[in-house]
Amino acid sequence: MKLLIKNGRVIDPASQIDEILDILIDKNKIVDIKTKISAPSAKIIDVAELVVAPGFIDMHVHLREPGQEHKETIRTGSAAAARGGFTSIACMPNTFPVIDNSGTIKYVLSEAENIGTVNIFPIAAITKGQKGKELSEMAELIDSGAVAFSDDGNPVSNSQVMRSALEYVKQFDVVIINHCENTDLSENGVMNEGPYSCQLGLNGIPASSEEVMVARDIILAEKSGARIHLAHLSTKGSIELLKAAKAKKLKVTAEVTPHHLILDDSSLANYDTNLKVNPPLRDKKDVSSLINAVKSGLIDVIATDHAPHSPDEKAVEFDIAPFGINGLETAVSLLLDRLINNNTISLQRLIEMCSTNPAKILKLKNKGKICPGADADLTILDLNKKIQVDVNNFRSKSKNSPFHDWKLKGAPAITIVGGNIIYSNQSI
């Protein structure tokens, strides 16, 4: 079965393409890309006025299965990803049991295969049980399909353990992703420390709790020569540390989330638990520092940190509500509305952070690019579509979004994975 995507504005940062082109897909591969392809036997989709990008890859997703299926399952998370315009997601290992063994990886992969929509790439735990003490069996986990290692949710607090992890994994050239938080400094904290936490009487999480850990990780990355990826950076100080590390050409990459680019701690005045997230929403100067880092090219990746929680779990006092924002189905519209519509960054730059770079960091061969031989994963965007976020339409099992009712311009239009249309809001 051939598929011909006609008349779209094709943007592929990997090959520096930005023009109106046709793309011919045969089975699960892109076979041709040029102006005016004619393929009589192919199913034709006319995407005039739409933008065709290499499939978006969200490298920071919590799918909750196995163990917390009341929040999300691999099936509902996949559906949410497809609707959100993502063709691939990398899922974090903080499940029950933890993804620290090949059996659990195989379970996730076989479930993903049964569902057969988005590509799911498991991230395995750095340490057994994510307890921060003993390294998991990394070679076996890589053989089973792990694309990266992380104890996300928890930092690796013990510096010796982190050093060993980096030194050990370097031989396989697989990336370590750290959730940067010094838990001594953040202990009991539930929101950014500052005038707003003071006014609300909530315990603060100081910027220093992130920055102390970012500094340590950069030092360990330099000494080991291994690759490290800093998840969900949130502070101006972290950006300054990242800038210094990149100036030294260290193998350090970093991501930010849409919510940290768009919201700040002044929005917590009503104790809305949907705004409770870790790292916390920071202050306005942090937000503008993150946006500048996105503009300057310092930030490699935008990832959602999709963290679904059931409505009951969030309908409690702020102190005891779980951390996390449901991100897969709002990310693309938020980014188009807030970064593209006002010309903060170019579409090329956005696609680089959502597709090209995550594919490189996770070493996903044949993904994150549009060229003959590449996987037929495409994210097709409608820059002009006006939407209003409604959590009741989410395909995610959870509804914990602070963006409910937001009016945004720009949305995913068609999601194609392996040559199959897995989501479309167009009449095709």
Add this chain to the structure above:
Amino acid sequence: MAFKQKHLLGIQPLSASEITTILDTAESLAEISSREVKKVPILRGKTIINLFYEPSTRTRSSFELAAKRLSADISNFSKQSSSVSKGETLKDTILNLEAMNTDAIIIRHAFAGSPYFISTFCSSHIINAGDGSHEHPTQALLDAFTIKQRKKKFSGLKIVIAGDILHSRVARSNVLLLKKLGAEVILVGPPPLLPPYFSKLGAKIDYNLDHAIKGADVIMMLRIQLERQDKTFFPSLREYRHLYSLTKERFQNAKKDAIIMHPGPINRDVEISTDLADSTESVILQQVENGVAVRMAVLYLLLGGKEHEIAD
């Protein structure tokens, strides 16, 4: 009567004139507590829940007596005696209590924002009796009532609040209230317990009690909340006492007619020397007495009593 609030969630939402209305109402209600029959029928037939998730001596009994002196029916719940100990959520607890047709719920809770949270789904009047480190509005109101009794005004007063500011809902509510009424407020404490953000609430910050106390009209000492000190904030109680305890010697630098306040419970000879706590300059027990009148005023204004009934 200029009182349009449905709830008393904190001092922050109140205007200066609403605060004045509460204080004036408290003044006219205060006399009831000195009658032989300490009861008027203003809130007869109203049902009030006194829900205390944290231990309390003064606030809980003060609200209870205030409600009873206005003839309301009040029911007490504590964390230990309720289904909370069986794992019921706050939301479910409140919805169940409200199903019994309550008119007001008074809540004391260890978590900041809990009164606001329940006000989002419940139709009773909500009164914050202290939520975590956030606010304790009736304490600030009774403090203001006591200051007004003694000083007759707020503008131009220099008021020092000293102690564990970081964890203090009393400090936050007092700063907000006293600034709205025009006083100058200086916060004093060890730097880790007095972050600079408090200046955004309108207070001045001083780390030196001897310096801050000079020319003060009111000195309000706060308890060191030993139950909240799970992190290290200062070296020892001994050193704390040395730097931040209110002693006779220190107090001499305040204005001649300065008064000493404390929301209680006091740790004698920690934040305040025992002789000062019991001195004529101390208004600690007047604060407690005034608490009943202020809480009567709050209940009366929120639950819509009729003004003429006060005289009954």
